[in-house]
Amino acid sequence: MLQTAGRKGTSTPGKAAPHKRYLEAFRWMLQTRIFEEKLTSLYRGGLITGGVYVGRGQEAVSAACGMFLKKGDVFAPLIRDQAGRAAFGEPLLDVARTYLGSRQGPMRGRDGNIHRGRPRAGQLAMISHLGAMIPVVVGTLLAKRMKGEKDFVGLTTIGEGGMQTGATHEGMNIAAVEGVPFVLVATNNHYAYSTPNDREFVCADLVDRAPAYGYEGRSLDGTDLSECLDVIGGAVERARAGGPPQLVVASTLRLAGHGEHDDASYVAAEIKGEDFARDSLQRAEEFIKEEGLADADTLAQWRADATAQVNEAVSTAQEEAAPDGNEEDWSAISTRTLTDRIS
Amino acid sequence: MLQTAGRKGTSTPGKAAPHKRYLEAFRWMLQTRIFEEKLTSLYRGGLITGGVYVGRGQEAVSAACGMFLKKGDVFAPLIRDQAGRAAFGEPLLDVARTYLGSRQGPMRGRDGNIHRGRPRAGQLAMISHLGAMIPVVVGTLLAKRMKGEKDFVGLTTIGEGGMQTGATHEGMNIAAVEGVPFVLVATNNHYAYSTPNDREFVCADLVDRAPAYGYEGRSLDGTDLSECLDVIGGAVERARAGGPPQLVVASTLRLAGHGEHDDASYVAAEIKGEDFARDSLQRAEEFIKEEGLADADTLAQWRADATAQVNEAVSTAQEEAAPDGNEEDWSAISTRTLTDRIS
Amino acid sequence: MSVSYLEAIREAQAHLLREDKRVFIYGQDISGNFGGAFKATKGLAAEFPGRVLNTPISEDAMVGTAIGAALEGMRPIVEMQFADFSSIALNQILNNAGTQYWRTNIPCPITVRLPSGGTKGSGPFHSQSMEGIYAHYPGLIVMTPATVEDAYTMLIDAVAIDDPVIYCEHKYLYYHLKADELPKNRLPIGQARVVRPGRDLSIVTYSVMVHEALAAAEELRADGFEVDVVDLRTVKPLDTDTVLASVARTGRLLCVGESFPWGGVTAEVIARVATEGFHLLDAAPARLNAKDTPIPYHPNLWSEHRPNENSIAKKARQILAE
Amino acid sequence: MSVSYLEAIREAQAHLLREDKRVFIYGQDISGNFGGAFKATKGLAAEFPGRVLNTPISEDAMVGTAIGAALEGMRPIVEMQFADFSSIALNQILNNAGTQYWRTNIPCPITVRLPSGGTKGSGPFHSQSMEGIYAHYPGLIVMTPATVEDAYTMLIDAVAIDDPVIYCEHKYLYYHLKADELPKNRLPIGQARVVRPGRDLSIVTYSVMVHEALAAAEELRADGFEVDVVDLRTVKPLDTDTVLASVARTGRLLCVGESFPWGGVTAEVIARVATEGFHLLDAAPARLNAKDTPIPYHPNLWSEHRPNENSIAKKARQILAE
């Protein structure tokens, strides 16, 4: 059996390269936390229309998802993937512009918040229907293989809730049938909106789904950055090297509401004391301090840098014009001569 | 792990009760073979409109599916389930009437061939979309539990091809979440229409899907009637007794075309020599003879009885009037006062 | 005391659960203290244990399960979290629920609640109005309540009807719309309502657009026009008689809906009037729908995308000027 | 030599695979010697190795995969085994392919082939015509070729177009319809064709019903009526100008389609003519569709369910008598 159980407890990265990687990931996580706190405060202040969805608690998983992908790879991030998006190269300005509805953002006010992407840059723009992006990633990989590209991989994320959709099943299966270099990182954050695991699925661990599709499966502690980097990095590497599709299942707790409109008062008190309920960012910072990987000044500087970047992105986007309905050409297709004229 | 590999080779039923059951099953299989050969010849003679789909090669699996179900249970048969339908109590006349389009059949000419059923008798009428009947069975079981019924079970069948649909995934999962007494019997007959296994799924054996959903899984040799009865009977019993949902995966070869229009010339020659390519009916008859469970006269008499039953059903249906478009009231809803009047 | 459109939906479900033990509610996040993404089932799980059930994110299986339960004599209500996600359940709705009675002679009494329509900032996947798709296929009744009273009585009727009902509740009305109390009487299902009688122009509409149309009618009254506003209430069956009677009074027709412009309710209404009431028309009928693009996220775009009081009044003036 | 409608589809795909290396075909049972449930890809897998791929029974993933490949610059053609099974892929088609360009500014050139429409004995789940559902949503082009020539050229155009195309090929025409050779010229996409000019009545139709309408027109000629028959070719975009020009010639309109009667193409055409060409009409327009029930299995019922030459001629006479 290929699946291995996740290690529990703090892991100890032993070498210099992992340290560098760890610190890089930490900085994406930190930037994400700062950005998302900013988004939350903008939302509370009524400055963002529509929902705000944050990845609090799963920054480590997400950062690891983005960090091992290169130009030419494909990433289809989901609802809790600010860290991974940034690590994969999405400009902060894209985020700010999309949330604030600037006409200069990649979605130009047509879509908002997490539904952003730049397909040409390998970052797909998710639709809401959970699981739907999985076959789309498979399709990009199939195309790359047909075009003779080499050394690429595609990764997408999903929640334990989204694992139950038909789209996820069909998509996971077709990836295996096509034998494309595909990685699915599923985070079981113990809730799908308000619904706890016992009304979502029954298997002991969602990693039990791996053999069902001919995937290699790994489970991990999503609050442990080091483990996230090792396991997700390994999965990306194996897929890239021609291995079977990879399923990684991370365990965390969603440390925020489903969206910022939600107070998550349904989260059971007991669960908050579980190991998987720890804050990955806090754990990483403690680890850095304990191990002396960075000193207090450096940490403070990183925080200041991230804050400045975030503030700059937000204030730039805030100054930009909103879209104007009168200037839209209102065609959903690119072949303007074929736009249907309906009156 | 609950899953056990299927035993290969001929099994030896040891006791009287199993013998009786074995012979009963054999008679359903025999009747099915005779009926389906009759349907094929009617089809070739141009007397049946639309498709004819037979279960040749999987009569043992199907018979076993029907035999352990009782009044109050729910059965959602699929494309290759004539034996199971008959064993569960579907009158042969229903089959003949549906294939021949009699207005007196359960579908009254509105639907044909395998798309027949009598929901009130616990036999659901399949729609074509593969996997769609799984959640419907779950719903009937949920309702029975809500109504306080006891000692019931629901069973449905699927092909290895149908296992890849999103509906199957969602349905299997929701059965486990609801904890209803559900049995899914999947037959891997090595082809979905013309498509061989390597373009359908990748796991070693579809029974690997069982742990993914919290099911108990068993695989079996679908050409061995005794094994079919033991394993499927056991699965029904465990589900009925309050066990988790059950997945049984049978291995066979489809010994006919996808439908009678299809010559199946795409079936690889090699595969025809495999163990799973044996004919379950022939094997059962040989076993009966070898073990002396019935003598030649008895076997001949059974064959004659079945032939007479089949012929009677067919000739009755053939004499019945076809539906008449002018007499239809053409309302798709039962509340006639709410029928939309569209001109 | 006042009751909102959303509360009416909640109260109707409480009433149904109380009065009819065959009723249960099935959907995502509807149980526990949470009571649904919009709180339409708030408190019901506690009051009716075991009858308000959370499901996995499996719309297809949710509806399939409801169909099975209905065949066994239950009266399930399925809550979609957003109408838009019913695309995943479309096969079960159209091909299984919609064909069941016709094929087997056994009715299939499920009610599928679709929180429908646009609200500010909701974007392409949380704003859709899918009544046109469901009404196109045979075997379904499609309701689109526009008032607190209808939200209440029509949901109760939906569950009582032996056939599958698609109940399109409009999210924009959830909190905005209030009535003094729950209704005592009800208009039968299948009957449209003349919300406001008039003599110069018929505006035939449904759901949220009834209110935009009423506002536009008010505006036009200042110009001396009396607009007849018809609320279809159910788009299938569609009450052609009431629509034709309205056009008979006015000779002019504007049909308004929030959904996409190709086909759908407005095309169907105009086709019925043109084919069955051609001689009643003194001028070309007209329609107003959303634009033919996905529903935009940004409020500036969204307000242009959907019809509203202003665009309705403008279009009405054009028709009245003919 | 003669070429059938089905062969034209096969030849178009052979041509596309030959001329454009971005093209591949994706679907159930289309590969190997088998070449598809209807043989529309017969021989292509051998001629174009690795470019005609069998898929699992996973319509949603088939279309999702095609979308991904299209975003990476390929031109996938997805074959549904029957149009009816595209209900499983509806979410990917409407919400992913249909919104992609509008949301991201990146076009999504997939072509989805839907073997559509009724044939004898095919029943509720192998007979559907789904163009009305796909045309209702934004972002898709919906083609409904009625002739061998159009089957060929429109499929080639479909793949060339940068936007998602739903190509509804009619199964009844597969073998019944033949032409002498593959066409040399083509009518542009988006343009309807006047198949037969007339002066007394316009029959606007598409796909298989073009042929029933032509037969009815022939029948009516014996009574001295000249019927103008318009083949829409694409139902989205819908060529309103050609339709209006026809009605301008005749003053009378009958719209015929094989799909369900509520909404859909016929309602859309009548709505366009009523709103944009009201003054052109000398009599009430009319429409003829299938009945509002699932499509029956039995030929006796099926022949009553769908419009045909006789019912078209009958309806036409009613309109002409007005």
Ligand SMILES: Cc1ncc(C[n+]2csc(CCOP(=O)(O)OP(=O)(O)O)c2C)c(N)n1
């Ligand atoms: C098919 C579908 N149904 C419903 C929804 C509404 N919805 C959005 S997020 C969500 C919960 C997702 O839970 P999970 O997959 O565990 O991800 P998490 O939010 O916990 O990260 C739901 C139900 C959806 N997006 N797609």
Ligand SMILES: Cc1ncc(C[n+]2csc(CCOP(=O)(O)OP(=O)(O)O)c2C)c(N)n1
């Ligand atoms: C969703 C869906 N897609 C396509 C089809 C068309 N179809 C009918 S049977 C079949 C093959 C089924 O293969 P399998 O499930 O292995 O069952 P078998 O025929 O081998 O018994 C296909 C593709 C269908 N019925 N449903």
Ligand SMILES: [Mg+2]
């Ligand atoms: Mg979750």
Ligand SMILES: [Mg+2]
């Ligand atoms: Mg098979």
